[in-house]
Amino acid sequence: MMKEPIISVRDLVAKYGDKTVLDRVSVDIFPHEITVILGGSGCGKTTLIKNILKLYNPVSGSVKILGKEIIGMEDDEFDQTLKQIGMLFQNGALLNSMTIFENISIPLEQHTSLTPDIIERIIRVKLSLVNLESAADLTPSELSGGMKKRVALARAIALDPEILICDEPSAGLDPLTSASLDELILKLKELLKMTIIIVTHELASIHRIADRLIFLHDNKIIFTGTLAEAKSTDIPEVESFFRVGRFE
Amino acid sequence: MILKDKNLIFSGALNKFTVPDLLRKCKLLAEKEIKSIDLKDVETVDGAGVAFLDEISGYFPEKPRIINANTEVKRTIKIFSSVGLQPVPVIEKDNFTVRLGESVLSWKDSVVVSFTLAADIIYWSITGIFERKSHRKGEVIHQSILIGVDALGIISLLSLILGLILALQSAAQLRQFGANIFVADLIAISMVREMGPMMTAIIVAGRSGSSIASEIATMKVTEEIDALRMMALNPIKYIVVPKFHAITICMPLLVTMSTLIGIVGGLIIAVTYLDLSAVSYFNQAINVLTVKDVIIGLMKSLFFAWVIVIIGSYYGLKVKGGSEGVGKVTTLSVVASIFWVIVLDALNSLIFYF
Ligand SMILES: Nc1ncnc2c1ncn2[C@@H]1O[C@H](COP(=O)(O)OP(=O)(O)O)[C@@H](O)[C@H]1O
Ligand SMILES: [Mg+2]
Numbered sequence: 001m002m003k004e005p006i007i008s009v010r011d012l013v014a015k016y017g018d019k020t021v022l023d024r025v026s027v028d029i030f031p032h033e034i035t036v037i038l039g040g041s042g043c044g045k046t047t048l049i050k051n052i053l054k055l056y057n058p059v060s061g062s063v064k065i066l067g068k069e070i071i072g073m074e075d076d077e078f079d080q081t082l083k084q085i086g087m088l089f090q091n092g093a094l095l096n097s098m099t100i101f102e103n104i105s106i107p108l109e110q111h112t113s114l115t116p117d118i119i120e121r122i123i124r125v126k127l128s129l130v131n132l133e134s135a136a137d138l139t140p141s142e143l144s145g146g147m148k149k150r151v152a153l154a155r156a157i158a159l160d161p162e163i164l165i166c167d168e169p170s171a172g173l174d175p176l177t178s179a180s181l182d183e184l185i186l187k188l189k190e191l192l193k194m195t196i197i198i199v200t201h202e203l204a205s206i207h208r209i210a211d212r213l214i215f216l217h218d219n220k221i222i223f224t225g226t227l228a229e230a231k232s233t234d235i236p237e238v239e240s241f242f243r244v245g246r247f248e
Numbered sequence: 249m250i251l252k253d254k255n256l257i258f259s260g261a262l263n264k265f266t267v268p269d270l271l272r273k274c275k276l277l278a279e280k281e282i283k284s285i286d287l288k289d290v291e292t293v294d295g296a297g298v299a300f301l302d303e304i305s306g307y308f309p310e311k312p313r314i315i316n317a318n319t320e321v322k323r324t325i326k327i328f329s330s331v332g333l334q335p336v337p338v339i340e341k342d343n344f345t346v347r348l349g350e351s352v353l354s355w356k357d358s359v360v361v362s363f364t365l366a367a368d369i370i371y372w373s374i375t376g377i378f379e380r381k382s383h384r385k386g387e388v389i390h391q392s393i394l395i396g397v398d399a400l401g402i403i404s405l406l407s408l409i410l411g412l413i414l415a416l417q418s419a420a421q422l423r424q425f426g427a428n429i430f431v432a433d434l435i436a437i438s439m440v441r442e443m444g445p446m447m448t449a450i451i452v453a454g455r456s457g458s459s460i461a462s463e464i465a466t467m468k469v470t471e472e473i474d475a476l477r478m479m480a481l482n483p484i485k486y487i488v489v490p491k492f493h494a495i496t497i498c499m500p501l502l503v504t505m506s507t508l509i510g511i512v513g514g515l516i517i518a519v520t521y522l523d524l525s526a527v528s529y530f531n532q533a534i535n536v537l538t539v540k541d542v543i544i545g546l547m548k549s550l551f552f553a554w555v556i557v558i559i560g561s562y563y564g565l566k567v568k569g570g571s572e573g574v575g576k577v578t579t580l581s582v583v584a585s586i587f588w589v590i591v592l593d594a595l596n597s598l599i600f601y602f
Contacts (some may be wrong), residue, residue: 118267120335120336121299121303129328136336141469141573160264
């Protein structure tokens with residue numbers, strides 16, 4: 001039996017001006033799984049995510065999240081969908097004028113009626129999960145790139161969203177931190193039943209966490225399937241990625 | 249939530265949606281004796297739920313034990329528990345006297361820094377006149393267009409309006425005494441000595457001073473300045489000097505134009521309202537002006553220009569933090585440059601006309 005997908009994309013076309021970045025892409029993301037999106041730099045992974053989240057409007061196609069078509073959905077209704085999604089942007093996208101603590105408290109204060117005590121506890125825990133307890137009072141400009149990413153992850157999981165999307169979470173992190181992030185991501189999937197979408201190129205990380213892989217190449221999806229299927233496929237780009245650990 | 253035999257029983261989900269309500273109910277139970285918290289019927293717990301359990305365990309005289317949680321809930325509690333983590337420290341704000349003292353000290357520092365920077369900029373600008381290679385080709389022309397040509401429209405329009413207003417305001421009085429012709433004196437002198445240089449400087453400070461500050465500040469926070477330094481380039485020579493040269497060329501020209509257009513504005517009123525002829529208006533204006541007035545007006549405008557560039561660069565380089573710092577220093581630089589333009593103008597009046 002096939003599970004119902006939690007996000008389902010059909011024939012999505014995305015362009016910047018005249019340049020087509022995604023050409024009739026169809027993807028299914030299944031609940032409680034970790035889906036890894038792969039592809040050479042500049043092949044449109046970020047674009048795919050941003051189109052799914054309506055940060056850019058797709059030229060054509062359909063995107064269903066949690067069973068609802070979101071293209072053409074009213075903003076108010078889409079906000080309700082967004083509250084169930086946590087997003088870690090490629091460059092962190094922290095609000096620079098606020099401290100780390102305040103950054104993480106934004107979704108908690110805006111979208112729940114939790115009391116300040118509880119919020120403080122939640123933030124403390126989320127920061128310790130990304131090993132940054134001591135950074136609460138700093139501002140983003142006082143952090144290194146890898147630290148910003150980890151704070152951004154803490155903010156993305158502040159509300160324990162149903163769907164977590166991470167755009168290259170481990171780029172710029174040392175192998176140890178990156179491994180501990182993988183562990184955290186596995187726990188989030190296991191304990192909080194999150195559905196997680198991750199863009200990453202780290203072969204080690206993929207082996208540790210991926211349930212399912214989506215391979216983007218030349219504006220198209222050339223492979224989707226489980227990790228085991230990916231390792232045994234004979235699609236040349238996928239095969240060479242697993243053989244040498246990079247895109248040729 | 250039920251309380252039974254000193255046993256607090258929860259059921260269903262403990263998550264961000266149910267917690268606020270449960271917390272309210274638990275507060276009512278505070279100080280009661282609770283032995284244990286029973287999670288037998290709890291199916292899911294999220295981060296907020298765990299924080300809630302941590303929070304309420306402090307409400308009761310004796311810390312209740314958590315019992316009957318299923319393995320998954322137990323693991324979630326273990327991983328998301330805030331017990332044993334350091335509370336987020338609160339930074340104490342300095343009191344008034346400390347802040348006052350600090351601001352005096354930092355003012356002293358900033359005077360030193362800004363004078364050093366000014367000396368640097370002026371030194372490199374003078375030596376840079378003959379050095380073509382230290383900045384991008386065509387940069388001075390490019391900057392002249394941004395600072396000068398692009399400001400022509402707004403400065404002309406405002407100067408014309410200013411000339412009209414000055415003439416109009418004085419026309420009624422002058423007419424009473426039959427002193428119509430003196431409108432030319434009034435407009436010519438006030439435009440050349442004061443209004444032309446001053447208004448142009450304020451507009452340039454608002455347009456170009458702010459853009460200098462924000463451009464340099466942005467380059468600083470994105471480490472572009474460091475990158476230039478690492479390519480063995482002097483950031484001041486590369487970025488500031490072309491602007492300094494451009495503004496030195498543009499400012500006197502803008503002021504000249506502003507003054508002329510202001511005088512033309514006065515002419516319109518003189519001809520239409522005071523029954524003067526254009527020829528007599530111009531003759532009178534030229535007769536009343538001295539070479540000294542013109543030279544002082546232009547010299548003044550050069551000083552204003554340099555102050556604007558130096559203050560813009562000073563605040564740009566002073567930026568702290570990320571993108572939000574850029575906005576802050578830009579505002580500060582505009583306020584400071586307008587302030588110093590006016591102060592310099594007052595000093596100038598004291599020295600030359602008192
Ligand atoms: N805002 C934009 N405007 C125009 N082109 C863009 C924009 N963002 C990305 N692109 C182009 O779209 C392509 C895909 O980019 P992106 O989705 O960011 O790639 P990646 O797979 O590395 O995340 C790239 O060729 C990039 O140049
Ligand atoms: Mg990307």
